[in-house]
Amino acid sequence: MSIADNLRFFQAQLADTSCRLVTVTKTHPVEKLQEAYDAGARLFGENKVQEMAAKQPALPADVEWHLIGRLQTNKVKYIAPFVHTIQSIDSLKLLQEIEKQAAKHQRVVRGLLQFHIADEETKSGLSLAEAQLLLRSDAYRALPHVQLTGVMGVATNTPDETQLRREFQELRGYFEQLKAEFFANQPEFREISMGMSADYRLAIAEGSTLIRVGSAIFGARSYGVAS
Numbered sequence: 518m519s520i521a522d523n524l525r526f527f528q529a530q531l532a533d534t535s536c537r538l539v540t541v542t543k544t545h546p547v548e549k550l551q552e553a554y555d556a557g558a559r560l561f562g563e564n565k566v567q568e569m570a571a572k573q574p575a576l577p578a579d580v581e582w583h584l585i586g587r588l589q590t591n592k593v594k595y596i597a598p599f600v601h602t603i604q605s606i607d608s609l610k611l612l613q614e615i616e617k618q619a620a621k622h623q624r625v626v627r628g629l630l631q632f633h634i635a636d637e638e639t640k641s642g643l644s645l646a647e648a649q650l651l652l653r654s655d656a657y658r659a660l661p662h663v664q665l666t667g668v669m670g671v672a673t674n675t676p677d678e679t680q681l682r683r684e685f686q687e688l689r690g691y692f693e694q695l696k697a698e699f700f701a702n703q704p705e706f707r708e709i710s711m712g713m714s715a716d717y718r719l720a721i722a723e724g725s726t727l728i729r730v731g732s733a734i735f736g737a738r739s740y741g742v743a744s
C-alpha cells in the first residue's frame with residue numbers, strides 16, 4: 518500500500534465523522550511529506566522542534582503544523598513564526614513563552630492542554646486539578662497571542678480495549694469539564710486529540726476530533742544511525 522492509498526483509507530474512515538487526521542510525519546524525509554500532501558494531507562504532526570522547523574520551508578504554506586512532542590521553553594522561538602497548534606502544553610510557563618514568541622510575530626498560536634491519561638509514569642501531561650489551577654490564574658488571562666482550542670492525551674501502549682476506552686473517556690471527561698467551566702462561550706474550544714495508529718478506532722468511537730497517525734500511513738519508523 519502506498520502513502521496515498523493509506524491516506525485514502527483514513528479519509529474514508531473519517532468521512533462521516535467530525536474527526537480529522539493529523540498525519541504524523543516525524544522521522545520521514547520531506548519527499549514523503551510532499552507525497553502525503555499531494556494525496557490530500559494538510560495537518561502534519563512532528564514531535565521535535567528542530568525537525569519541524571527544518572521541514573516547514575520545503576512544504577506548501579497551507580500545511581497546518583502541529584507540534585505533538587514535549588516542548589522546552591527555550592525552543593518555542595524556532596516554531597513560533599509558523600506553528601499552527603502546539604498540542605503538548607503542560608505548564609503556565611510554557612504558555613507564557615508561547616505568548617511572548619507569538620506576539621513577536623503578531624500571530625495567535627493555538628494550543629491544546631496535554632493530560633496525563635496513561636498508566637505509565639513516562640507519559641507527560643497535566644492532571645485535571647493542575648489544568649483548573651492554571652486556567653483560574655490571573656497570569657493565564659493575560660495571554661492574547663495564545664488560544665487554547667482543546668485537550669490532548671496519549672493512551673497507554675496496551676492491547677487492552679477496556680483500558681484504552683477508559684483512558685479516552687477520561688480525556689473526554691476533562692474536555693467536557695473544562696469546556697463547561699472555562700470555555701462555555703468559545704466554540705473554538707472543541708478539539709479532543711486522541712488516538713494513534715494502534716488505537717484510533719476506539720478513540721473515534723469515544724469522541725476524538727483529531728487522530729494522530731504515523732506508522733499506519735508511512736510504515737514503521739526507523740530511528741537508527743544510517744537512516
Ligand SMILES: *Cc1c(COP(=O)(O)O)cnc(C)c1O
Nearest residue numbers: 541564585713714729730731732
Ligand atoms: C509518534 C506519535 C504519534 C503517532 O504514532 P503512530 O503509532 O506511528 O501512529 C501520535 N502521537 C504522538 C504524541 C506521537 O509522538
